[in-house]
Amino acid sequence: MRAHWLVLFAVLVAVASALCVQGYLHHLSGIGDDSAPSAGSAGKVPTAVSEGGPVIDARSGALRTAGPPERTIALTFDDGPDPVWTPKILDVLKKHHVHATFFVVGSAAVENPDLLRQMVADGNEVGVHTLTHVDLGSAPAWRQQLEIQGDQQVISGLTGQTASLLRPPYSSENDAVTNSTWDSIRTAAADGYLTVLTTKDSEDWKRPGVGEIEKNLAISGAKGQVVLMHDGGGDRSQTVAALDAVLSRYEEQGYHVTTLGDALGINSMNPASIGAEASGTAFVAGIRLSDWLVTAISWALVASGIVTFLRAVLVIGFAARHRREALRLRAAGRGRRRLSIPIRPAMTEPVTVIVPAYNEAAGIEAAVRSIAASNHQVEIIVVDDGSSDGTADLVEALALPGVVVIRKENGGKPSALNAGLCAASHQLIVMVDGDTVFEPDTVRKLIQPFADPRIGAVSGNTKVANRDGILGAWQHIEYVVGFNLDRRLFDVAECMPTVPGAIGAFRRDALERVGGVSDDTLAEDTDLTMALCRDGWRVVYQDDARAWTEAPASLGALWRQRYRWCYGTLQAMWKHRGAVVQGGAAGKLGRRGLGYLLVLQVLLPLFAPVVDVFAVYGLVFLDPVRIAALWLIFLAVQLCMAAYAFRIDKESLRPLWTLPLQQFVYRQLMYLVVIQSVVTAFAGVHLRWHRMERYGSLTVPAGVKENA
Structure with missing residues (x-):
């Protein structure tokens, strides 16, 4: 008869685990308006990084940076997928017959799996933006690993592909990389990731107005650019309106707008192995189960509270x-x-x-x-x-x-x-x-x-x-x-x-x-x-x-x-x-x-x-x-x-x-x-x-x- 105490213990552990998953995914961090990267020393950041291109390859002993070729614009979006704004942005991209790179947050992707699949089906590229949108530079090593690999598992489980591009949340241009950010970039590189920064920040997260966003994205000259916009993290109505106008202007100016992988001539997404896809599928299923369990518990708590109050009355x-x-x-x-x-x-x-x-x-x-x-x-x-x-x-x-x-x-x-x-x-x-x-x-x-x-x-x-x-x-x-x-x-x-x-x-x-x-x-x-x-x-x-x-x-x-x-x-x-x-x-x-x-x-x-x-x-x-x-x-x-x-x-x-x-x-x-x-x-x-x-x-x- 003591077996039932083991069952009770297992149930409580399962519930506690589900709650911990929910707490981690939705309460320790979260998608919100971006802000300036955390201040810190940059004395250990190599000059090749601080003065180099927006794409950093530290996977081998030789550090390399790169950027899009001339008159090429790599269009990128952060913080999605969002059930309201991502579909609108995808519609604008289809209208202009262009593709973009979406750096997705794992917790948002689990909640909107069809949007993630639609991104890939439309020919767009997907990259890693961590599991919960945490600042990697201030996170301990164990959490950096969990955030990056967790997001990768979500992508593999939902799309059957792996991503090699990573953009750390709250990152901007090369000269803003601090020592702690550089450490996280090197850690990610050891797992095979290319880190992507930006050269043109729309600052749409500030919601400064459509005109100001267009001004921030104005480009002159032939140098290739990595443009940063957001499809999640808040009200992106200004982003949608500005994107339509900006793409029309780029087309008029003769710029080629594409994904980052296409701009660099690399395949950033590849079919996941059977093991990786199965692991990702199980990971996503675990998160969804925790979502369902916590929702059920929440409703049960409401019901029990009502019953308790009615009983008192x-x-x-x-x-x-x-x-x-x-x-x-x-x-x-x-x-x-x-x-x-x-x-x-x-x-x-x-x-x-x-x-x-x-x-x-x-x-x-x-x-x-x-x-x-x-x-x-x-x-x-x-x-x-x-x-x-x-x-x-x-x-x-x-x-x-x-x-x-x-x-x-x-x-x-x-x-x-x-x-x-x-x-x-x-x-x-x-x-x-x-x-x-x-x-x-x-x-x-x-x-x-x-x-x-x-x-x-x-x-x-x-x-x-x-x-x-x-x-x-x-x-x-x-x-x-x-x-x-x-x-x-x-x-x-x-x-x-x-x-x-x-x-x-x-x-x-x-x-x-x-x-x-x-x-x-x-x-x-x-x-x-x-x-x-x-x-x-x-x-x-x-x-x-x-x-x-x-x-x-x-x-x-x-x-x-x-x-x-x-x-x-x-x-x-x-x-x-x-x-x-x-x-x-x-x-x-x-x-x-x-x-x-x-x-x-x-x-x-x-x-x-x-x-x-x-x-x-x-x-x-x-x-x-x-x-x-x-x-x-x-x-x-x-x-x-x-x-x-x-x-x-x-x-x-x-x-x-x-x-x-x-x-x-x-x-x-x-x-x-x-x-x-x-x-x-x-x-x-x-x-x-x-x-x-x-x-x-x-x-x-x-x-x-x-x-x-």
Whole structure:
């Protein structure tokens, strides 16, 4: 089963790699308006370069430079292909029956592959202008290699040809070559590249006006020229207009306008080898895959953000409605007769409380004593499910009236609950875990909704007793904000999926109609609740019926507990999937409850690791201030929702200071639990019961009665 962690690691590495590709191609550099080359010393630049021709050949020991022959103009364009301006420039070239050399940027070529192919098909020449339009003179050696060879691979992959001409971005004429630029030229020459500079710069990147561009390209005399223009990097409308006029003038003056290779009498482009073309094709495919993946992630992030925001709005809205209704019913119970408040009779029937116990010696005494101290008539049945730590002996030693101990061989929690159900004397059944304590009025408050005959089960309000420490605070927040807010929503929407094992009340005849507590899943409480909903019973939430339970005190114990919960919930969802197409109460559970669980508790957690990787990507490659602002907005929504949940639960807001930290540890642990559970479920592996460690810390916190 550990193989799935390797799969997760591989997926995250793949996503991170795709994001790095995107960040490198689109955010570390980028095509923009050219500017003057970076200043620097030129003391190491040979005179043959600074005073020579625009084409530099440093491939052999003998440095040579060259330029076009007399009355020949090598027309060159940089920074394309651009989806708007390159087609217009190609049309102008066709109109005048001339060809040009296009120094293409690899990232732009990947986005516009058809334009690159059209350049070549029209008889034009293509050269290397780096992968992302980076200044080679200021780039380290590894990046120079990546930029040049990456662009070459794009050209090979898209056209099936290799290019031998290179123009460094931000380059101009020979006398502007600096030491660092010269070093990059020599490095490129070692890989077989001819470096091309310029003799006539249109300076169209400044957008000075059509007339000024024409003036910059005016030529007199017979000397051959290398003309620089741009087909990408910004608005090139002035370039297109000036090009038409300039070509007409050159034709009138008798100049021959052609590609650089044709002007020099060389074949600058040659068919790529099978290996080079395959490598280039794979390189381009990798970039396109990263583009697609990042686009998909971006849309998924938008969708998850919308879902998260809607969930916050829905949960708070339904919680407010649930609270108003609860206040109305309590007011009616106190005798406030208003026409808008229905009078509901108080439930005074005796209750059977079933406590399944397996090795609960650490907390069973506190649990049983708290239930026995209830201000409502109760029968307590403790079912010892084959304990080996003397749990049953401890309960019997208490000698409390109304407490019955049943000893049985270990058969699991469902069998213990069913044994208690068979021995129960009353029609109202309360089930409580052996690591949970009640307040004196918990039972009385818990059963009041049974005044409505449609109600088959009631969920109580589970509280974390051992909330000291940051892990306890995080679980306390989760119980109040996650579980209890959701239960209010489920109550109002009539699709309660879970009555927790820590505190739940049931009608006996409802339990008998669904066959008692099933052992089909590891989440017997969720399975039972869903079965009741599908049988037509209403399941509600009683927020003032509180139970205090022990939460895991270590990350390992927390993992085991939540792993069982999550896996069991997935089992129950699958078992009751037929509710989606049913009507009535079953349909509400299927379409509302199961849909909510699927989206919020399965799909979003599965996507969460990618969100974290994307956040790191944003901090590195995007605007870190914007990313931080988005995170703060998300955190503010979480804090507002948490503050409201704590307020209606009458809890102190002090633990909320740990909420930002929860995003960095607790959240990751929870989504890893979901991933583990989903993989286990799909693999069909039977997961054994994970019993939580007991700490013997069960008490009702001081001041609870006063604050109730």
